[in-house]
Amino acid sequence: MFALIDCNNFYASCEKLFRPDLAHTPVVVLSNNDGCIVARSKEAKALGFKMGEPYFQAKERIDRNGVMVFSSNYELYADISRRVMETIESVVPAIEIYSIDEAFADLRGFSDDHALSQMGKLIQSTVFKHTGISVGVGIGATKTLAKLANHAAKQYPKTGGVVVLTDKARIEKLMRITEVGEVWGVGRRLSRQLTDMGIQTVWDFIQHDTGSLRKQFSVVLERTQRELKGQACFGLDETPATKQQIVCSRSFGDRITQLDHLAQAVATYTARACEKLRSEAMSAQSITVFCRTSPFADKEPYYSNQASSQLSYPSDDTAVFLHQANELIQRIYKPQFRYAKAGVMLSNFYAPGTFQLSLFDEQPKDESKRKGLMSLVDQLNKQHKGQVFFGCEGISKPWAMKRDKVSPRYTTRWDELPVVR
DNA sequence: TCTGGGGTCCTAGGACCC
DNA sequence: TCTGGGGTCCTAGGACCC
Numbered sequence: 329m330f331a332l333i334d335c336n337n338f339y340a341s342c343e344k345l346f347r348p349d350l351a352h353t354p355v356v357v358l359s360n361n362d363g364c365i366v367a368r369s370k371e372a373k374a375l376g377f378k379m380g381e382p383y384f385q386a387k388e389r390i391d392r393n394g395v396m397v398f399s400s401n402y403e404l405y406a407d408i409s410r411r412v413m414e415t416i417e418s419v420v421p422a423i424e425i426y427s428i429d430e431a432f433a434d435l436r437g438f439s440d441d442h443a444l445s446q447m448g449k450l451i452q453s454t455v456f457k458h459t460g461i462s463v464g465v466g467i468g469a470t471k472t473l474a475k476l477a478n479h480a481a482k483q484y485p486k487t488g489g490v491v492v493l494t495d496k497a498r499i500e501k502l503m504r505i506t507e508v509g510e511v512w513g514v515g516r517r518l519s520r521q522l523t524d525m526g527i528q529t530v531w532d533f534i535q536h537d538t539g540s541l542r543k544q545f546s547v548v549l550e551r552t553q554r555e556l557k558g559q560a561c562f563g564l565d566e567t568p569a570t571k572q573q574i575v576c577s578r579s580f581g582d583r584i585t586q587l588d589h590l591a592q593a594v595a596t597y598t599a600r601a602c603e604k605l606r607s608e609a610m611s612a613q614s615i616t617v618f619c620r621t622s623p624f625a626d627k628e629p630y631y632s633n634q635a636s637s638q639l640s641y642p643s644d645d646t647a648v649f650l651h652q653a654n655e656l657i658q659r660i661y662k663p664q665f666r667y668a669k670a671g672v673m674l675s676n677f678y679a680p681g682t683f684q685l686s687l688f689d690e691q692p693k694d695e696s697k698r699k700g701l702m703s704l705v706d707q708l709n710k711q712h713k714g715q716v717f718f719g720c721e722g723i724s725k726p727w728a729m730k731r732d733k734v735s736p737r738y739t740t741r742w743d744e745l746p747v748v749r
Numbered sequence: 750t751c752t753g754g755g756g757t758c759c760t761a762g763g764a765c766c767c
Numbered sequence: 768t769c770t771g772g773g774g775t776c777c778t779a780g781g782a783c784c785c
Contacts, residue, residue: 359753384751427785515783
């Protein structure tokens with residue numbers, strides 16, 4: 329048995345946590361650069377604001393309806409997420425953290441519906457008591473069924489936010505009224521293709537012949553169908569797999585035209601990507617740099633390009649990658665464009681000591697001094713982000729992203745603690 | 750004027766090996 | 768007349784997730 333625990337309107341709920349005055353106010357949270365709406369409180373949902381809606385298009389309706397707007401504050405959300413996950417972990421035998429606001433739990437050994445339902449309610453009330461965040465809990469024989477149950481828990485308030493999906497008749501009833509596009513693993517594209525084939529509901533979908541489903545689509549969709557029929561294809565991953573790539577990219581607050589600004593931005597992203605790399609205790613051999621103009625500006629020409637390079641042996645040294653990144657951005661920069669976004673991708677990872685040199689490779693230099701320097705830089709920046717940085721990252725950063733409406737980092741900065749009067 | 754960021758997995762096809 | 772079979776590795780592209 330699996331449970332899927334999902335925080336309700338997570339980012340919006342985090343913002344409300346320290347603002348009791350906003351308890352019944354509609355709240356939306358914007359993506360990086362204050363671009364799109366990425367989270368909505370239930371009041372904002374009721375007003376019809378959509379996920380992914382561009383802020384500038386919604387702004388007039390936001391003002392008119394007295395909606396409170398926040399820039400995203402990931403430092404806050406990550407800390408609240410950690411508290412939620414730790415609480416769930418203290419109640420259930422094992423969990424897999426699936427995203428910042430979701431976790432699967434293993435409920436093996438719980439025999440009857442009543443016990444499962446009690447467990448779901450216990451998770452819900454404990455998380456709320458410890459963190460102030462409300463969650464929905466869906467329980468089923470497979471992960472995909474737990475997801476479906478969770479969807480029902482959110483959709484139907486009468487459930488109280490906890491749904492146990494084990495009873496055959498109940499499963500059929502739910503599947504007959506749920507569109508196939510709601511299923512975990514069926515996105516926009518597949519959903520349209522399936523509807524075109526006459527498969528509208530989840531129930532239609534599980535009646536379809538498994539073999540032909542695999543032939544026409546892929547093994548991925550076959551597994552999804554099997555999971556919905558109660559055959560578990562996915563287990564609980566308690567230890568997160570080691571990353572295979574690290575990406576750091578941002579849209580700019582203002583368009584960039586100058587090469588030195590673009591190079592500064594790329595250097596900043598490179599430094600951040602290397603920091604993440606070291607926190608994974610990995611080294612990378614490849615780096616890709618990309619930049620592009622806005623795909624939405626139809627009055628100006630579109631340009632997008634990328635370039636990669638390979639080190640002769642893997643590294644986790646920021647200076648090594650900064651050098652590469654600078655060469656790469658010089659290669660793809662063209663002066664006549666207004667750049668909207670750039671990014672850096674690290675790949676080809678090796679754990680320490682696992683890289684195989686070839687007969688004619690030079691022995692890598694002794695890097696222990698560099699390692700010490702990098703770990704010191706990481707330590708200092710952990711205490712206070714941006715405390716130490718490379719000069720090529722720039723100082724004034726005129727291209728930095730917009731976050732005009734960011735709330736205090738209430739739980740992770742001494743000077744931003746909430747004040748009670 | 751203004752449209753996010755960071756990931757994973759699978760498949761098909763090409764290059765190459767014996 | 769007759770033109771193999773079996774395999775790996777890599778990459779690009781497409782789908783999905785939050």
